[in-house]
């Protein structure tokens with residue numbers, strides 16, 4: 001493996017509510033970084049991140065996981081912590097070493113809730 005200078009290493013922590021898609025995004029990043037040659041899924045219990053039996057049973061992250069990908073000569077350490085409040089200890093430890101945070105939002109859930117409170121009318125269907 002290539003030796004990286006300190007300024008070529010970035011620690012990225014994924015942030016977001018439980019079910020927002022952090023583990024799925026981490027899997028996609030590992031795939032795009034050519035660490036794996038096929039993307040695992042939560043449903044098939046085959047992601048790099050959620051690899052313990054308890055995580056497979058609950059279909060959610062319980063422990064923070066770390067993986068890496070190389071991008072443009074940088075080593076990106078990707079930290080995928082659990083989103084559930086019950087396991088927030090893993091999130092706080094990830095904060096201590098994070099250079100960057102990526103906020104992951106489940107857009108389908110946001111859209112559903114937004115429509116419940118204030119129906120959205122696409123601009124193209126509005127009358128002039």
Ligand SMILES: Nc1nc2c(ncn2[C@@H]2O[C@H](COP(=O)(O)OP(=O)(O)OP(=O)(O)O)[C@@H](O)[C@H]2O)c(=O)[nH]1
Pocket residue numbers: 016017018019020021022023024025041042043059060061062081082083084
């Ligand atoms: N349709 C769709 N489903 C997604 C997407 N990303 C994740 N999911 C599904 O959403 C569910 C939860 O995804 P996870 O990646 O486990 O979410 P998480 O943020 O890691 O959840 P925690 O580990 O509980 O914090 C799974 O069933 C995924 O297959 C997406 O972009 N589109």
Ligand SMILES: [Mg+2]
Pocket residue numbers: 022023024050060061080081082083
């Ligand atoms: Mg997860």
